[in-house]
Amino acid sequence: MNSFTLTKATTVEAAVNDNAAHYGSAYLGGGTNLIDLMKGNIERPTHLIGLNKLPLHQIENLPDGGLRLGALATNADTAYHPEVQARYPLLSQGILAGASAQLRNMATDAGNLLQRTRCYYFYDTATPCNKREPGSGCSAIAGFNRIHAILGQSESCIATHPSDMAVPLAALEAVVQVSGPDGTRSIKFADFHRLPGDTPELDNNLQRGELITSIDLPKKGFEKHYTYLKLRDRTSYAFALVSVAAALELDGDTIVEGRLALGGVAHKPWRDQDAEALLKGQPATVDTFRRVAAKVVQGAKGYSSNTFKIELAKRAIVRALKQATEMNYPTDTNAFLNSNP
Amino acid sequence: MSQTIANPPDIHLGTEYFGKPVNRVDGPAKVTGAAKYAAEFNVPDLYYGVVVNSPITVGKIIKINSAPILRIPGVVQVFSHENVPTLAWRDKNYKDDIAPGGSPFRPLHEPNIMFNMQPVALVVAETYELARYAASLLEIEYEATAHQTNLEFKRKDGFHPGKEKSSWTPPPPPRGNPKEAYEKAPHQHEAEYIHLAQHNNPMENFATTAEWLGDGKKLNIYDKTQGAPNVQKYIMNIFGLSKEEAHVVSRYTGGGFGSGLRPQHQVFMAVLAALELKHSVRVSLTREQMFSFGHRPHILQTLKVAADDTGALQSLQHETLSETSQFENFTEMVVNWSGVLYQCENVKLDYELAKIDVYTPMDMRAPGAASGSFALECALDELSYKAGRDPLEFRLLNYADTDLNEKKPFSSKKLRECYHQGAAKFGWDKRSPTPRSMRDGDLLVGWGMATGIWDAGQKKAAAKASLTAEGHLTVSSATNDIGTGTYTVMAQIAADTLGLPLTDVKAVLGDTTLPEAPVQGGSATAASVGMAVQTVCKALGEKLLKLAQKMDKSPLKGIDFENVQFVDGQIRANEDISKTVAIKDVLAASGEDKLEAEATASPDMLKQAPYSKHAHNAVFVEVKVDEELGTLHVTRVVNAVAAGRIVNPKTARSQVLGSVVWGISMALMEESVMDHNFGRYMNHDLAEYHIPVHADVHDIDVILVEEEDDIVNPLGIKGIGEVGFLGVAAAIANAAYHATGKRVRHLPVSLDKLL
Incomplete structure (x- = not known):
C-alpha cells in the first residue's frame, strides 16, 4: 500500500471538487473492496476522499412511484428496508446472496456497483493482467479460468463483474445518478458497466471524477414473480459461478413481461433483450424457458476450466424462471438446497 | 446437531476427571483475547519485516537494487542473499526434527530460485x-528458466x-x-483417483516476534x-545460539494441521534481522x-481390486505417484494402510515420488492416510457394487482380525463396533441398494460409507x-x-x-525452558504428554508420601506408595481410608514453599512390539443432490470412532466435529489450483481457496x-485428531455415486462434475 492523504467531504460538490484537485484520487465508501485492493498494491490512489459524511444514506420514495437508494445506503440496510422487501424483493434476495453479513454492513450500494473483478490474475501482481496493467496480457485465457466469462469477453480480458446486487438492478432497469465536474447526469443501468473490448481497465462508463449519488429503481418491481438463483462453490461467501435474476409479470399462465439478467458470466451483469422478447406473450412453461435459455447462451464461449458454465447457465435460467413462475421455492435464509441465500 | 457419547470407561486413577466432558481450561483465555499469539507480543521498540517473494519459478536473481x-x-x-552473514553451511544444521530426506531450503542463501513465491528478501x-x-x-531483476x-x-x-x-515406513x-x-x-475394478495439492490454511497466520533482550545474543522468540x-x-x-539465547515461546497456536511441524521461513527471517540489527523484529506472513x-x-493413485463371488477380496493393488520438491523427498504413508485395513492375501502396494519445481510438500491433517483412504475406500465401494454386496456388508466380509502387513495382532480393534453402532444410528438398514433409487422430492438422495485407520502412537516426552x-x-x-485440548487433558490427568x-x-505449554516433548502432531500428544504428566505426578506423589511419613505421628508410616490413594486433596491409606494426611499439611510440615518433580515417560517397547496399534472409524453419510444444477449438500454424517480411552469426550467430540467439516471440505471444495504457465498457485486466499461455511455443515453425530487398550500405553489413549477425518471424503464421494450414479474420482466433487 502506498502513502495517501485522506479528506472527509461533507457535500457532494466538495467531494467532486476535491477529486478534481487531486490527480490519482479515489472516493472511499465502505472500503470493503478498495482497501483490500490497496493492501494488495493493485489500486494505488494517492488521495482518498471519504464520503461517509455526505447526506446520501437515505432510501426514499420518488414522486414517479420509484425508489431512490442513496449511494451510501449500506447493502444490509437496503436488503432489509421494508420498501425494498415489499416492492423489490428480487433486489433484496440478490443482495443477501452476496458477501457476508459483516461485509454487507459495511459495503455501500454505490460501492457495490464499483467493486472490481475477482479474477485471480487481477489480484496477483506477479502475473500479467490487462485490467490491472493495460497491455501486459491476459493470463486467464490460457490459465485458470473457473470463475471467468463465457459471454461478451474479448481477446484482452475474460474477467467477470462479481456483484450480486448489480444483477437484479440490471433486471429491474435501475438508473444510476451521478454528479461530476460537468454537473449531474443519469445513466441507464444497461449502459453503466462496460464489456472489456480492448480497454478492460475500464469497468464502467463513469467519467473521471464522477460520483454516484443514488441508484433509482423504477416503479415496476416484479414483486409477485421473481427469483435470484446463485450457483457457487459453497453455500455462502463465494462469488457466483452463474447467477440469474428472473422477474416475470404473468397474466394467468401467460407471460406479459419477463426480465432476465445473469451474473458471473460476463464483464457486466448480462441482459439479453432478444431472449427476454421470447418470453413475451408465451406460456410460462419449461419449453418456453428452454428456448430463452438457448438464446442467451448462443455464442457463449468457454475456456479450459469454465466451459461447464454454458450448460450451467442454461439450466439455471430455466430453473430461475420456473421458480419465479411457481413462487413455491423456500425463501427462508436456510434454503440451502435451493442454493439461494 | 445431536451428540452421542459412549459412557467413559472406568480407569484406575482418581477417576474424578478422566473420561469426563470437562470444559477447556484455556477456553476463557481464548475467547477473551487474553491468549496471545505469536504476532501479538507487542514488545517495546519493535521493527517489522515484510518478506518479498519470487514471481518466477525457476531461475536466478541477477540483481537486487x-x-x-x-x-x-x-x-x-533489506536482507537478501547479497548481505546475509555467513551462517551454518551444512545441511544437517538446517534439518529440523520433521525434515524429510534431502537438502532443506535455506532462506536468503543463494540467488537461485527453486519454486514460485520463494522468499528472496526481507524488508525491515x-x-x-x-x-x-x-x-x-x-x-529485483530475475532470469527465468524453464520449469515443470x-x-x-x-x-x-x-x-x-x-x-x-525415521517416522516414515516404506510400503511392505x-x-x-x-x-x-x-x-x-x-x-x-480398476480406476485412478486424483486430488491436487491442498494447503493447510490454519486460522492463525504464520508470524514470529523476535525480542532482542540487549544481553549478548539473547532472544525471546515468539513463534x-x-x-x-x-x-x-x-x-x-x-x-550458533545456545539454548539460553534462543528462548522459543509458543503458548497458543491458532491451528496448525501439520503446517507448524517444521519451522517456516518467517522464524529464520525474524531471528536473522533481530541478531543483525540488534533490535526486536516481527515478521508476519x-x-x-x-x-x-x-x-x-x-x-495420482491407481487402485486395482478384485473379489470372488462370496465377496471376499482376492487382490488389492494400490500404486501412487506423489509430488515432491527438487531438493527434498517428502514422504508420507499413503498406501501402507491398504494392506492393514482389510483381509486380503494378495497385495501389492507401491509409492513413488516425482520431483517438480515446487516447495517441499508437508504433513497436512492425517498425512498420507487422507489421500490413500480416499482412493482405497472409493475403490472398495465401486467393487462392492460390482460384487453385488452392500458396501458395509462388503467391508465386514473382509474384516481384518490381524495386521497382515506386520503379521501381528491388533492391540485392540473395535472397528466392528464402529460399523455396527454407526450403521444403527444412521439407519443404514433402510438404504436402498440401487444408485438413483432414493429421493427427497426433486432431490436425489445418496447414502455412502467408508472406513478410516490411523496409528496409535506414544512418543517419549517429559x-x-x-x-x-x-x-x-x-x-x-x-x-x-x-487447539486439540492438550492443556485440558494434562490438567485432568x-x-x-x-x-x-x-x-x-x-x-x-509452549516454552523451551520447560521439559522437552515432541512436536504436537500425529494424534500422539495426548498419549505422550498425558503419560509424562501422569508419571511426573506420581513421582511428586511419592515425594509427598515420604514427607508425610516424616511428620509427627504420621498415620501413613510404613505404607508403600502402591498402597495409598490421592483423593480430595489428601493422601489416604487404601486399607483404612480414615488414615489420611492433607497434602497442604505435608508441605506446611516440611517447611518447603514448593515441591517439584520432573520425569520422562517413554513407550514400553517390549510390551508394544508384538502388536499392531491403530485407531479406527466408520463414517456414514447422506447427501442430497439437485441433479439439474449439480449442487450437493452433505445433510447427515454419523462418525463412529474407536480411539482407545477418551480422556475428555467434549474435546474429543470437538476434534471429530472438526474432522467431519474438514472431510466435507476435502470432498467438495479444497484444491490449490496451480497455473502451470507460471508455476504459481492462483487461488491463494480464503475467498477462492474454499472451505465450508456454517451453511455447508448440517447434522453431525459423533459416536465415541x-x-x-492397555498395550498402547497405561492410560489407554490412542489419540483422535486424525482418525475422525479419515473416511469422510470417501464416504461423501460414495454417497454422491449412490445418489446420482456418477463416480467422481478427481476431488473435489464440485458441481460441474455432477452436471
Whole structure:
C-alpha cells in the first residue's frame, strides 16, 4: 500500500471538487473492496476522499412511484428496508446472496456497483493482467479460468463483474445518478458497466471524477414473480459461478413481461433483450424457458476450466424462471438446497 | 446437531476427571483475547519485516537494487542473499526434527530460485505499513528458466524414496500373487483417483516476534509453531545460539494441521534481522504468503481390486505417484494402510515420488492416510457394487482380525463396533441398494460409507510438576496445544493423579525452558504428554508420601506408595481410608514453599512390539443432490470412532466435529489450483481457496466407541485428531455415486462434475 492523504467531504460538490484537485484520487465508501485492493498494491490512489459524511444514506420514495437508494445506503440496510422487501424483493434476495453479513454492513450500494473483478490474475501482481496493467496480457485465457466469462469477453480480458446486487438492478432497469465536474447526469443501468473490448481497465462508463449519488429503481418491481438463483462453490461467501435474476409479470399462465439478467458470466451483469422478447406473450412453461435459455447462451464461449458454465447457465435460467413462475421455492435464509441465500 | 457419547470407561486413577466432558481450561483465555499469539507480543521498540517473494519459478536473481528503498525514512534494512552473514553451511544444521530426506531450503542463501513465491528478501522498517510499501517497491531483476510444476507430466519419472526419515515406513513388499489373483477373480475394478495439492490454511497466520533482550545474543522468540523445541534446535543450529539465547515461546497456536511441524521461513527471517540489527523484529506472513511453503501433495493413485463371488477380496493393488520438491523427498504413508485395513492375501502396494519445481510438500491433517483412504475406500465401494454386496456388508466380509502387513495382532480393534453402532444410528438398514433409487422430492438422495485407520502412537516426552504450599499444582511441558485440548487433558490427568480439584491445577505449554516433548502432531500428544504428566505426578506423589511419613505421628508410616490413594486433596491409606494426611499439611510440615518433580515417560517397547496399534472409524453419510444444477449438500454424517480411552469426550467430540467439516471440505471444495504457465498457485486466499461455511455443515453425530487398550500405553489413549477425518471424503464421494450414479474420482466433487 502506498502513502495517501485522506479528506472527509461533507457535500457532494466538495467531494467532486476535491477529486478534481487531486490527480490519482479515489472516493472511499465502505472500503470493503478498495482497501483490500490497496493492501494488495493493485489500486494505488494517492488521495482518498471519504464520503461517509455526505447526506446520501437515505432510501426514499420518488414522486414517479420509484425508489431512490442513496449511494451510501449500506447493502444490509437496503436488503432489509421494508420498501425494498415489499416492492423489490428480487433486489433484496440478490443482495443477501452476496458477501457476508459483516461485509454487507459495511459495503455501500454505490460501492457495490464499483467493486472490481475477482479474477485471480487481477489480484496477483506477479502475473500479467490487462485490467490491472493495460497491455501486459491476459493470463486467464490460457490459465485458470473457473470463475471467468463465457459471454461478451474479448481477446484482452475474460474477467467477470462479481456483484450480486448489480444483477437484479440490471433486471429491474435501475438508473444510476451521478454528479461530476460537468454537473449531474443519469445513466441507464444497461449502459453503466462496460464489456472489456480492448480497454478492460475500464469497468464502467463513469467519467473521471464522477460520483454516484443514488441508484433509482423504477416503479415496476416484479414483486409477485421473481427469483435470484446463485450457483457457487459453497453455500455462502463465494462469488457466483452463474447467477440469474428472473422477474416475470404473468397474466394467468401467460407471460406479459419477463426480465432476465445473469451474473458471473460476463464483464457486466448480462441482459439479453432478444431472449427476454421470447418470453413475451408465451406460456410460462419449461419449453418456453428452454428456448430463452438457448438464446442467451448462443455464442457463449468457454475456456479450459469454465466451459461447464454454458450448460450451467442454461439450466439455471430455466430453473430461475420456473421458480419465479411457481413462487413455491423456500425463501427462508436456510434454503440451502435451493442454493439461494 | 445431536451428540452421542459412549459412557467413559472406568480407569484406575482418581477417576474424578478422566473420561469426563470437562470444559477447556484455556477456553476463557481464548475467547477473551487474553491468549496471545505469536504476532501479538507487542514488545517495546519493535521493527517489522515484510518478506518479498519470487514471481518466477525457476531461475536466478541477477540483481537486487535496495538503495532506493533504503533512502526512504524509516526503512531500516533489506536482507537478501547479497548481505546475509555467513551462517551454518551444512545441511544437517538446517534439518529440523520433521525434515524429510534431502537438502532443506535455506532462506536468503543463494540467488537461485527453486519454486514460485520463494522468499528472496526481507524488508525491515519502523512500521509494518512502511515495510510493506517499501517491499512493493523493491526492484529485483530475475532470469527465468524453464520449469515443470505439473505432476501429470512426470508420470514416467517416479522413483522410490529411500528411508530418509525415521517416522516414515516404506510400503511392505508384495504378498501372495496379486496379479494372478486379480486376473482370476470374477469381480474386478480398476480406476485412478486424483486430488491436487491442498494447503493447510490454519486460522492463525504464520508470524514470529523476535525480542532482542540487549544481553549478548539473547532472544525471546515468539513463534507460531506446533513444537517450540523443534524451532529452538533449528535456530540454534543455524545461528550458533545456545539454548539460553534462543528462548522459543509458543503458548497458543491458532491451528496448525501439520503446517507448524517444521519451522517456516518467517522464524529464520525474524531471528536473522533481530541478531543483525540488534533490535526486536516481527515478521508476519500474509495469507497469500502461506501458499509459499508446504502443502498436501498432488497425488495420482491407481487402485486395482478384485473379489470372488462370496465377496471376499482376492487382490488389492494400490500404486501412487506423489509430488515432491527438487531438493527434498517428502514422504508420507499413503498406501501402507491398504494392506492393514482389510483381509486380503494378495497385495501389492507401491509409492513413488516425482520431483517438480515446487516447495517441499508437508504433513497436512492425517498425512498420507487422507489421500490413500480416499482412493482405497472409493475403490472398495465401486467393487462392492460390482460384487453385488452392500458396501458395509462388503467391508465386514473382509474384516481384518490381524495386521497382515506386520503379521501381528491388533492391540485392540473395535472397528466392528464402529460399523455396527454407526450403521444403527444412521439407519443404514433402510438404504436402498440401487444408485438413483432414493429421493427427497426433486432431490436425489445418496447414502455412502467408508472406513478410516490411523496409528496409535506414544512418543517419549517429559513433564514437570510443581506443587505450592497453598496446594496449587502446575504441570508443564515444552510442546504445544494447537487447539486439540492438550492443556485440558494434562490438567485432568494431573488432577486425578494427585487427587486435586481441577481448579487448583494449571497446565503450562509452549516454552523451551520447560521439559522437552515432541512436536504436537500425529494424534500422539495426548498419549505422550498425558503419560509424562501422569508419571511426573506420581513421582511428586511419592515425594509427598515420604514427607508425610516424616511428620509427627504420621498415620501413613510404613505404607508403600502402591498402597495409598490421592483423593480430595489428601493422601489416604487404601486399607483404612480414615488414615489420611492433607497434602497442604505435608508441605506446611516440611517447611518447603514448593515441591517439584520432573520425569520422562517413554513407550514400553517390549510390551508394544508384538502388536499392531491403530485407531479406527466408520463414517456414514447422506447427501442430497439437485441433479439439474449439480449442487450437493452433505445433510447427515454419523462418525463412529474407536480411539482407545477418551480422556475428555467434549474435546474429543470437538476434534471429530472438526474432522467431519474438514472431510466435507476435502470432498467438495479444497484444491490449490496451480497455473502451470507460471508455476504459481492462483487461488491463494480464503475467498477462492474454499472451505465450508456454517451453511455447508448440517447434522453431525459423533459416536465415541468404547475401547480398552492397555498395550498402547497405561492410560489407554490412542489419540483422535486424525482418525475422525479419515473416511469422510470417501464416504461423501460414495454417497454422491449412490445418489446420482456418477463416480467422481478427481476431488473435489464440485458441481460441474455432477452436471
